[in-house]
Amino acid sequence: MQCTLILTEGDSAKTLAVSGLGVVGRDKYGVFPLRGKLLNVRDGNLKQIQENVEINALLKILGLQYKKKYDTDDDMKTLRYGKVMIMADQDQDGSHIKGLVINFIHHNWPSLIQRSFVEEFITPIVKASKSGQELSFFSIPEYIEWRENTDNWKTYKIKYYKGLGTSTSKEAKEYFSDMARHRIKFRYSGNEDDTAVEMAFSKKKIEERKDWLTKWMEEKRARRTQGLADEYLYNKDTKAVSYTEFVNKELVLFSNTDNERSIPSLVDGFKPGQRKVLFACFKRADKREVKVAQLAGAVAELSAYHHGEQSLMSTIINLAQDYVGSNNINLLLPIGQFGTRLQGGKDSASPRYIFTQVSPVTRSLFPLHDDNVLRFLFEENQRIEPEWYCPIIPMVLVNGALGIGTAWSTNVPNYNPRDLVENIRRLIKGEQPKPMMPWYKHFRGEIRRIDSRRFVCYGEVAKLNEDTIEITELPVKVWTQEYKEKVLEPLMETAAAGKDKDKDKDKDKDKGETSKKQREPLVTDFKEYHTDTTVRFVVKVAKEKMRALEIEGLHKVFKLNTVINTTSMVLFDAAGCLKKYNSPEEICVEFFETRKTKYIDRKNFLMGMLKAQALRLTNQARFIIAKIQGEIHMENRRKANIVEQLIKMKFDPDPVKRWKEEQRKKELKESGEIDLEGEAEAEQEDEEDEKKADKKLATHLSDYDYLVGMALIRVSEEEKDKLLAEKETKLQEVNNLEGKTWGDLWEEDLTRFLEELKKQEDRELADLDLNIKKAGKKAGSDDKPAKGKKKTAAFAAEVLPAKDAERIVPEMDNEMKIKYEKIDKPKTEKVKKEPGEKAEKKKRTKKEGADIKKFMKKEIKKEEPLDSDISISDEDADEVNTDDEFESELDRMDDDAPPKRQTRGIKKVRAFVSKG
DNA sequence: CGGATAGCTAC
């Protein structure tokens, strides 16, 4: 009962704990390593809990019994340990693990929570040391606070601790010998603690979590704008924290990080991991391919990636995949086996065996010039990736997005990059964007609109003869192997197994037929002729059932229709606010505004740069003349001396260097990061304090390197003329650029991109052709010895759709439409709460929302004053609006299917909304 | 209608 069980995050932490226990003795301590995230036992299913290895181990080690109340000391004596102490990394995932352990105890034995059964062991996250003196900080804000109150902080050596592994065993011993300081109790302070823990972990409290996180993000933003420091939970005097404090100040950090790493940015469509990969690739500027495993290492180093590399490697693989349903434009090239549509990319080879390289298209999407106008982040004084890149089209729509965070998840389908170029061009011209449909590269099926935010995606099926059909395309994200196992094989087995899965269907049509017929399988046999890029099933069906199947619709029978929806497109906007978007056009418009300002920035930057370059050339030419005419003597003189003379002669310090520095400073100031950059410089300087002055002089002198450092051979009339000519060219460029608008620059980029895209797609098409031919050859040689080209061609034809097949045109499923109308209706009437975008950012919704609404209004030619409702910034209003919009959109888009007018109910809701 | 599951970045 006086014993404490230490739960550690992973095995390496266990080692640390064990070595730390050396100083306090192992008698009263046990150590048990947790392997990753603990099961969330709240409203989980029984079977999973019973079978969970970790949970069972914990029960056994602690001697806990379900349903037992640990109210008295006698009850406590039945336990093998009187306390549980969690020792997790001092990072957000560590907080999550602490939370999950607390959740486990709280859910089953609330009485133990009230008895302070759970504790934690915290370790420093930053240490500052100076001649024997050592300061430990248990949170970053505490460290920053100290830094701001300590003038000579620069004289300290600063070390960051990432994970428990950073600590040495000597340090572990230090921590454990000062138990009082590192041991923190979780204190129960009443009912609110129960509510807090439940809110954080119950699957039913998603909406509450949205509110919780939204509020937290708002508060953080408010503190930022007021220049206040972040809150922190632990300082040197902290002895206990309440569960509410833990949830609201520590766990919330994990939840927020979880969103940040799982939900991409609207501007570039990247999650931080992906952005770091691109950053590292740009920085390395490799001309040759690199091994994925090696690239991951480089990314981790160059961009301060602190998580497991396995995760990073799958991110890289994901960026390079190019099978149907993955990327519309893969930014990295897949060199080796990166996975195919056979298994949805799960069939990729090990990262040790496969190579990658930046695709030529990538730089045309992310122009190099923009690097000068992006806001780069810093971590521990290392310049890492920007907050976001700024591609020339909204990449989040090109490759789509998929992510699961806390309280929110996101799902954005893919769109056609050419449609996006077209829409951007319209926006540049001040026109409205056209509605877009999801689109997948090399997808041969069909995508149709159901309603404003739902689409149906059909595969391809054709009739070969009375009892044979061929399936040559599956809906997007239905993988060949899975389709075979989960659809075709069951259709064949139904009769054999005796339990007819299609009984219901058969009943409908074959009423009165003999039971024998019902038992017959729909599919009697099927053959496969796939390649890793194409699909072809040739399916034999029972002849007498063919007609019935055709009436029902082959797409439906063979499950060749899936739904793509745009109902949960959640993204971080340019300002870093989480926001839910209702349409790709809305995303386009918001992207457009951000990108536009970046083009203006870029133009300004380039203008200054060119002018600086021209000035530099002028100076150089003048310098050469002066040198030739003997006005400057450099031989046998000190550099400082020469520079002094140059200054006297009114030569400018390197104009290009000056300009760049100016820009950097301006940018940092605008983004409020000035202290970071200043800190970077300062820290470099303070390393060698006494040399500081020297260094300054050196930088000063180096400002003239562009003159004094010129090669002797360049000191000639010839060279001078060349420089002057170059200067003229630069000035010409300045004139040129001056005449261009941001729109012109953008237009140029778009044109270049389209050219690159064409080239890339031609290459891909050639590869696809080759692939099919190879498949033919292989099939030919496998079966019989190949005899001439004819055979090969015949086999190649086998993998392609048959030429004389009768294509079945998918029929818009009326059932489906009705189904979704039904789903949508109660939703609007109930006025479902979605605080996601609500509180998030009122001012923005108003500003941008108005824009979008305006465009929607024009586009759908509706005069009804929907907009006023929306400006109260409640998405309920949006939802209603969308319904209206969808109907009018159907009017426009789906000519053959007359839309059902259902304005009833909408008015009612609107009235409700305006009231509320 | 409820339970199971895919999808993805992290442990």
Place this chain on the structure above:
DNA sequence: GTCAGTAGCTATCCG
């Protein structure tokens, strides 16, 4: 090194 299990949310499938 590989495989397997966990979180977190939404939508769909299945019984």
